[in-house]
Amino acid sequence: MSQSVDDVLRSASLYSDGQRYRILKLPPNAITLAAGLVAEIGQPFCAFIVDKDEVSVIIPAGAVAAFDTRLRAASVSAETYRLITLEAVLDPVLVGLLARITDALATAGIPILTFAAYSRDHIFVPQDDFDKAILALQTLQGQRA
Numbered sequence: 001m002s003q004s005v006d007d008v009l010r011s012a013s014l015y016s017d018g019q020r021y022r023i024l025k026l027p028p029n030a031i032t033l034a035a036g037l038v039a040e041i042g043q044p045f046c047a048f049i050v051d052k053d054e055v056s057v058i059i060p061a062g063a064v065a066a067f068d069t070r071l072r073a074a075s076v077s078a079e080t081y082r083l084i085t086l087e088a089v090l091d092p093v094l095v096g097l098l099a100r101i102t103d104a105l106a107t108a109g110i111p112i113l114t115f116a117a118y119s120r121d122h123i124f125v126p127q128d129d130f131d132k133a134i135l136a137l138q139t140l141q142g143q144r145a
Helices: 005-011 031-041 061-066 097-107 127-140
Strands: 013-015 021-026 047-050 055-060 081-087 113-116 121-126
Touching: 005 097, 013 127, 021 061, 021 081, 031 047, 031 055, 055 061, 081 127, 097 121, 097 127, 121 127
Parallel strands: none
Antiparallel strands: 013 081, 021 055, 047 055, 081 121, 113 121
């Protein structure tokens, strides 16, 4: 039996670890540096994405100062973000979940950054919009009127 978006939204809980995060942009040849940062931090949540133009890293905000000397070539977001994870194991063929989530947050005027793991979706929202984002997602889930 395949999952439906409505079933996932109804049954999933929203998780946040309470940490603040920063996004870093590094040159495209900084893969080893990014991997080293993530390995040294060694705790959830950390991620990096490599594309042809850049390496993007998301790490706890407190770690930015700890790695300051190694991040001279990095652009660091001025904005601080908070993590929201949809606590549900997602079927890789599920269609439309992110569309519903992004629509609810866009309607609330909240910018987002999304990261997908193998079986979970993670959303980052600006720290100042966190409470509003949680409320919008709870409303989407039907938990609040």
